[in-house]
Amino acid sequence: xxxxxxxxxxxxxxxxxxxxxxxxxxxxxxxxxxxxxxxxxxxxxxxxxxxxxxxxxxxxxxxxxxxxxxxxxxxxxxxxxxxxxxxxxxxxxxxxxxxxxxxxxxxxxxxxxxxxxxxxxxxxxxxxxxxxxxxxxxxxxxxxxxxxxxxxxxxxxxxxxxxxxxxxxxxxxxxxxxxxxxxxxxxxxxxxxxxxxxxxxxxxxxxxxxxxxxxxxxxxxxxxxxxxxxxxxxxxxxxxxxxxxxxxxxxxxxxxxxxxxxxxxxxxxxxxxxxxxxxxxxxxxxxxxxxxxxxxxxxxxxxxxxxxxxxxxxxxxxxxxxxxxxxxxxxxxxxxxxxxxxxxxxxxxxxxxxxxxxxxxxxxxxxxxxxxxxxxxxxxxxxxxxxxxxxxxxxxxxxxxxxxxxxxxxxxxxxxxxxxxxxxxxxxxxxxxxxxxxxxxxxxxxxxxxxxxxxxxxxxxxxxxxxxxxxxxxxxxxxxxxxxxxxxxxxxxxxxxxxxxxxxxxxxxxxxxxxxxxxxxxxx
Amino acid sequence: xxxxxxxxxxxxxxxxxxxxxxxxxxxxxxxxxxxxxxxxxxxxxxxxxxxxxxxxxxxxxxxxxxxxxxxxxxxxxxxxxxxxxxxxxxxxxxxxxxxxxxxxxxxxxxxxxxxxxxxxxxxxxxxxxxxxxxxxxxxxxxxxxxxxxxxxxxxxxxxxxxxxxxxxxxxxxxxxxxxxxxxxxxxxxxxxxxxxxxxxxxxxxxxxxxxxxxxxxxxxxxxxxxxxxxxxxxxxxxxxxxxxxxxxxxxxxxxxxxxxxxxxxxxxxxxxxxxxxxxxxxxxxxxxxxxxxxxxxxxxxxxxxxxxxxxxxxxxxxxxxxxxx
Numbered sequence: 001x002x003x004x005x006x007x008x009x010x011x012x013x014x015x016x017x018x019x020x021x022x023x024x025x026x027x028x029x030x031x032x033x034x035x036x037x038x039x040x041x042x043x044x045x046x047x048x049x050x051x052x053x054x055x056x057x058x059x060x061x062x063x064x065x066x067x068x069x070x071x072x073x074x075x076x077x078x079x080x081x082x083x084x085x086x087x088x089x090x091x092x093x094x095x096x097x098x099x100x101x102x103x104x105x106x107x108x109x110x111x112x113x114x115x116x117x118x119x120x121x122x123x124x125x126x127x128x129x130x131x132x133x134x135x136x137x138x139x140x141x142x143x144x145x146x147x148x149x150x151x152x153x154x155x156x157x158x159x160x161x162x163x164x165x166x167x168x169x170x171x172x173x174x175x176x177x178x179x180x181x182x183x184x185x186x187x188x189x190x191x192x193x194x195x196x197x198x199x200x201x202x203x204x205x206x207x208x209x210x211x212x213x214x215x216x217x218x219x220x221x222x223x224x225x226x227x228x229x230x231x232x233x234x235x236x237x238x239x240x241x242x243x244x245x246x247x248x249x250x251x252x253x254x255x256x257x258x259x260x261x262x263x264x265x266x267x268x269x270x271x272x273x274x275x276x277x278x279x280x281x282x283x284x285x286x287x288x289x290x291x292x293x294x295x296x297x298x299x300x301x302x303x304x305x306x307x308x309x310x311x312x313x314x315x316x317x318x319x320x321x322x323x324x325x326x327x328x329x330x331x332x333x334x335x336x337x338x339x340x341x342x343x344x345x346x347x348x349x350x351x352x353x354x355x356x357x358x359x360x361x362x363x364x365x366x367x368x369x370x371x372x373x374x375x376x377x378x379x380x381x382x383x384x385x386x387x388x389x390x391x392x393x394x395x396x397x398x399x400x401x402x403x404x405x406x407x408x409x410x411x412x413x414x415x416x417x418x419x420x421x422x423x424x425x426x427x428x429x430x431x432x433x434x435x436x437x438x439x440x441x442x443x444x445x446x447x448x449x450x451x452x453x454x455x456x457x458x459x460x461x462x463x464x465x466x467x468x469x470x471x472x473x474x475x476x477x478x479x480x481x482x483x484x485x486x487x488x489x490x491x492x493x494x495x496x497x498x499x500x501x502x503x504x505x506x507x508x509x510x511x512x513x514x515x516x517x518x519x520x521x522x523x524x
Numbered sequence: 525x526x527x528x529x530x531x532x533x534x535x536x537x538x539x540x541x542x543x544x545x546x547x548x549x550x551x552x553x554x555x556x557x558x559x560x561x562x563x564x565x566x567x568x569x570x571x572x573x574x575x576x577x578x579x580x581x582x583x584x585x586x587x588x589x590x591x592x593x594x595x596x597x598x599x600x601x602x603x604x605x606x607x608x609x610x611x612x613x614x615x616x617x618x619x620x621x622x623x624x625x626x627x628x629x630x631x632x633x634x635x636x637x638x639x640x641x642x643x644x645x646x647x648x649x650x651x652x653x654x655x656x657x658x659x660x661x662x663x664x665x666x667x668x669x670x671x672x673x674x675x676x677x678x679x680x681x682x683x684x685x686x687x688x689x690x691x692x693x694x695x696x697x698x699x700x701x702x703x704x705x706x707x708x709x710x711x712x713x714x715x716x717x718x719x720x721x722x723x724x725x726x727x728x729x730x731x732x733x734x735x736x737x738x739x740x741x742x743x744x745x746x747x748x749x750x751x752x753x754x755x756x757x758x759x760x761x762x763x764x765x766x767x768x769x770x771x772x773x774x775x776x777x778x779x780x781x782x783x784x785x786x787x788x789x790x791x792x793x794x795x796x797x798x799x800x801x802x803x804x805x806x807x808x809x810x811x812x813x814x815x816x817x818x819x820x821x822x823x824x825x826x827x828x829x830x831x832x833x834x835x836x837x838x839x840x841x842x843x844x845x846x847x848x849x
Contacts, residue, residue, distance in 0.1 A: 084813035087586035104813040107585035190680075203680040209791055262679035266793045267672075267703040276679060451814050454807060455610065458795060465792035469704075487609065 032094065032346045038068040039353055040093035040340070042086065043402050044332070045073035050398035057369045057396040064365065065356050067349070073398060087113075092337035094350050098149060099332045101141065103450035109143040114335040115347050118147040127351055129358035132407060137329045139505065140442040149333030150354050153406025156326045157312065157432025159217055160289025160425070165309030167194035167283045175311050179221060179251070182314045186260040189283045204260040205284035206277060207252070210270035211465055214286035218248035220325040220437055222316050223517075228441035228496070231519045234512040236441050236497050238489075240460060240481060241519040249477070252468045266465050278302055289428040296419040308421050312428040313435065326436035334404070357403050364413045366403040369396040375413075383416035440511050443503065446495035452488045459484045478522040580823050584816035601820035610799070618800040621781045624714050630774060632718060633725030634767060638759065640726060641733045642751070653730070656723025667716050668788035675702045675712070704793035712789060713798075732766040733759065768845045775836040779825045801825055 032039070050073040051058050062069050072093060074082045080099045086092060087104050098105050108114055124131035130150060138147050168174065168185070171192050176182040186204030188194065195202055207214055216239075220226060224244030228236050239245045255261045262268065262282065274295055276282045280303060285291060292310035299306045313324045334354060341347050356362055368375045368384045374392050375384045386393070415422075449456065463480035466472045472480075485493075500508070533541065549556065580602075582588075583595045605611060636656065643649040676686035677699070684690060692700055702708045740758050749757065783802040790798050801821060809818030837847040 080813075081810050084586045084810070087813070088815070090587060102813050104586040108587045111588070113587055200682060201680075206679075211792070259681055263681075264677045264679050264701075264703075267677070267701075267791050268679070281679065281683075451812065451817070454812060462792045462795055469793070471793070483609075 031342050032349050034345065034349065036068070037066070037349050038070055039095060039350065040070045040072065041095045041402060042072040042074060042082075042093040043097040043334075044076045044079050044099070045398045045401065046076055047394075047397040049394055050401075051394070051396055055395040057365060057374065057399065060370055061362065061365050061399065064359075064362055065353050067353055071402070090339055092340040094336065094340045094346070095334050095354065096337060097152070097332045098335050101143065101445050101450070103447070106143050106445060106450060109146070109148045109335075113339065114148045114337055115341065116146050116148060117150075117336070117347075117351070118142075120347070121147070121150065121351065126348075127355040129355045129407060130351060134329065134406070137406075140328060141330060141333055142443055143445070145503070145505070149335040150351075150404055151330035151333040151406060152401075152404050154327055154329060154331045155429055156329050156436060157324060157429045157434075158288045158290070158327050159325045159432060160287070160292065160310050160312050160428045161217075162277070162285040162287065162289075162292040162295055163309045163311065164189075164194065164277075164283035165307040166305065168309065169307075170194055170196060175309060176314050178315050178317050180317065183251070183255070183260075186255060186284065187258070190258070190260050194283060195280055201281065203262060203282050204255065205262075205286065206268075206273060206282045207261050207265040208268045208270040208273050209266060210273075211265070211461065211468075215248055215252065215464065217286050217313075217325050218251060219245045220323050221314055222247040222251070223320070223323070224248065225517070226325060226437040226439040228439055230440060230512045230516050232516050234508065234516070235493075236500050237493060237519050242517050243520050244517075246520060249464060249467055253470065256468050257470055266469060274298065280306070289425045289432075293417060293419065293422045293425050296421045297417070300418065308419070310421055310424050310428055312432040322435040323437050324432040324435045326432070326438070328439075328442065330406075354404055358405070358407050360409045360412050363403055363405060363407075363409070366396065366399040366405075368413055368415075377413070378416060382411060382413050384413040385416050440506075441496050441500065444496050444499035446492045446499070448488050448491040448495055453492075456484060456488055456492065459487060475524050478524060482522060577819060577823050579816045580820040582816050584819075586813050586815060597816075601817050602824065604817065605821055605824070610804075613796070614799060614801055614804055617797055618779055618781055618802075620710060620797075621713060621786075621800060622778050624710055625717060626774065626778070628714055629718050629721070630771070632722045634729055634763075636722055637726040637729035637733060638755065640730065641759065642755075653723075653726070656726065658723070659720045660724035662720065664716075664720075664785050664788060667720060668785070671712060671716060671789065672703065677701050677703065701793075703789075704791060706794045706797040709789060709794040709798045713785060716785065716789075728770065729763060729766060732763040736762040765846060768840050769848060772833060772836045772840060772848045776829045776833040778832050779828055 050071070053069075053071070058069070070093075079097075080102060083096070083098055084102065084104055086096065087108055109116075121127055121130040121133065133151065134153075137151055137153070139145075141147075141149070141151060163175070163185075167189060171188045171194055173185055173188060176185050189202055189204040191200070193200065193202070205214075216226075219239060222244040224239050224242050224247075227239055229239060229242050231237050231241070252261065256263075256265070262276070273285060273287070274291075277285055277295060278298055285295075289310050289312065292308050296308040299308060313322055315322050336347055336350050341350055357366070364384075368386065369392070371377065374396060375386045377383065378385050459480060463472065463477050467474070467477045500506070581596060581598060583597045583600075588595065640649060640653060643652070672686070674686045674688040677689060678685040685693075689700070689702065692698070692702075700708075702712070736759060740762075741754055744754050744758055779801055781800045781802050783800075783806040786798055786800060786803050787806070790803070805818045805821050808814045808821070833848070837849065841847045
């Protein structure tokens with residue numbers, strides 16, 4: 001008896017293991033049931049716990065959209081990695097957010113893995129909201145001139161400088177308007193004892209290991225093109241080929257050597273960007289304007305006397321035109337993989353969902369939750385006051401990441417903030433938009449850049465940081481720029497120019513006339 | 525290693541031998557069935573995926589159908605990699621980090637194990653042993669944060685930096701930016717590694733030490749050997765086999781530096797000297813999704829590893845030690 005029992009046990013164990021190892025192989029895609037649609041969505045999450053499937057807000061949203069939503073929330077920090085993994089395994093959701101046009105994304109677009117929706121989304125009778133998508137932004141993320149997704153709209157004029165307004169007031173300075181004035185503010189913040197404690201314990205501006213942000217803004221102010229510029233022969237060239245970029249580097253190098261920016265900029269994590277601003281050690285951050293709002297909110301509890309100001313740009317000098325660095329206007333786009341969305345009827349269901357998600361009602365749901373449950377409305381001007389309760393906030397956490405949000409409604413809800421800098425942030429956005437410098441190469445993806453881009457960027461980033469910190473000379477910086485050209489940078493330039501030439505939708509003469517500048521040659 | 529002479533078998537004898545084999549297999553069929561899951565595990569998860577290395581020879585992108593005859597590019601990924609100017613830099617950095625570990629870290633668990641072994645008070649020895657294991661369970665992220673806190677340079681003149689930074693400043697009078705130094709990164713990585721893994725590394729040597737015959741020590745004491753002589757002539761030879769085995773295994777991973785620790789400590793000022801094969805593969809493969817290219821790099825690493833293991837194994841055998849195989 002015992003022997004038999006053992007036999008059965010071993011046999012069943014072996015079978016179980018075999019079955020276990022075979023399971024997981026093979027999965028079939030079914031098209032979406034139009035009666036009872038269930039849509040799988042993969043998108044970014046910024047909260048540790050995004051809205052759950054059983055949250056009342058989620059259920060309200062599903063009711064409004066008329067579908068069951070099945071979210072895969074991916075932390076924003078490793079989003080691109082997850083997209084590549086999804087493409088590699090071929091296991092797709094119906095609607096997938098793509099963060100950037102990596103080489104795999106482009107290949108999948110070209111090989112027809114994703115639906116080409118160029119001519120579908122323009123149908124205003126079927127998709128009244130999607131038809132309002134900006135042609136310019138769509139062009140910016142197109143692949144070979146075709147549109148493969150619905151973008152998530154973002155503020156164009158988002159750049160801005162957060163500054164300690166009370167320090168300015170104490171030193172008798174106004175908001176700087178030119179680069180020289182800006183330098184003077186940094187100098188005074190460092191040497192003029194802005195906190196009035198009689199000690200030299202403050203400095204001007206905080207820069208972190210995310211140097212690119214502040215540097216690009218400075219470069220634009222000083223006349224550099226945005227990422228790509230047009231030289232005197234009408235050819236595209238990257239921004240570090242132009243004088244304005246180098247001027248910005250020299251500006252920062254000077255600030256660094258005089259102690260106007262933090263000595264540990266290369267090793268400070270951008271997560272700690274606010275820390276020394278909040279503790280009253282430094283008074284300037286160049287980043288996005290809404291950082292001022294968050295900093296002001298945080299300062300309320302720490303130092304109620306501190307006042308936060310914000311401005312969008314300074315001019316190169318009193319005589320020059322203002323210039324600002326725009327965002328791309330979008331943050332990723334939703335694609336529809338044919339493996340999960342096999343027929344046009346299925347695609348129609350997916351597009352309808354995103355179209356409806358752009359409605360004002362859906363947008364308010366995603367941003368604020370349910371009226372009287374998650375927020376109350378304060379007249380005038382439709383100000384939503386969010387209820388300060390973690391459990392209630394969690395009910396709609398990250399749903400605003402799902403909404404495409406490229407339409408802003410005049411009479412939609414607005415957030416009520418406790419600090420008065422919030423209004424100024426809005427003004428900065430609006431003013432910035434008037435002076436944005438467009439990137440003429442935004443739509444084009446060079447093959448070399450999509451495979452070697454980060455390594456190439458690393459060469460320039462490293463050279464920039466070392467140059468600012470005074471570790472390498474000007475000649476070394478130019479030598480590194482030449483190394484960039486040799487390593488594949490020249491190919492990137494050639495390929496980008498080829499794509500620019502081939503693009504018939506752009507008036508090249510007009511672009512060249514607007515922005516032509518001489519490139520800056522290596523002096524040695 | 526003399527080879528046994530091959531005996532010529534008649535067809536009849538062969539048939540009998542085969543029959544015997546089958547009878548044995550039949551007799552032990554449940555044993556074989558028990559073996560099956562492990563066998564399948566290696567087939568399914570280790571052997572079959574090896575077909576994946578084929579993408580090293582393809583212009584592969586995520587989502588490309590695997591069984592196509594298109595997209596073959598031969599050795600282009602390899603020639604691209606060897607032709608890349610960063611190749612020599614990666615090789616140099618990887619070898620420096622790896623050999624620093626081999627020279628400075630590898631002997632430490634052995635020394636620590638020998639020291640622990642000499643402790644005669646059992647409760648003290650046990651307590652100490654447990655204590656030295658603890659750092660192994662501390663996450664690398666935490667260790668990196670501690671390093672940052674200790675070595676941080678001040679943001680402005682007059683402010684104070686991390687503890688170790690201040691000590692070095694007081695001792696040498698120099699303000700050293702250790703976190704941003706292109707050479708100090710090697711020592712930081714090494715010291716982190718030593719702190720974290722030395723205790724854990726003693727386990728295998730302590731196990732070997734536990735197997736040493738006590739009678740040998742008794743005989744040595746009778747012969748008048750002192751503690752140090754006992755260590756040199758009995759203990760060390762007894763665990764030499766284990767040391768050699770560990771060394772050969774170590775040689776197999778000579779190009780593995782891991783990426784987590786390095787990425788956590790990397791910044792623009794030391795990237796040039798700290799980028800290794802592993803961080804490069806992570807960047808190119810996982811982040812950029814350039815699987816074909818990174819597989820080629822990984823395959824190159826594996827081939828070097830096999831060569832290293834083989835060489836170390838042969839040398840060990842030549843030196844009279846039992847090798848790994």
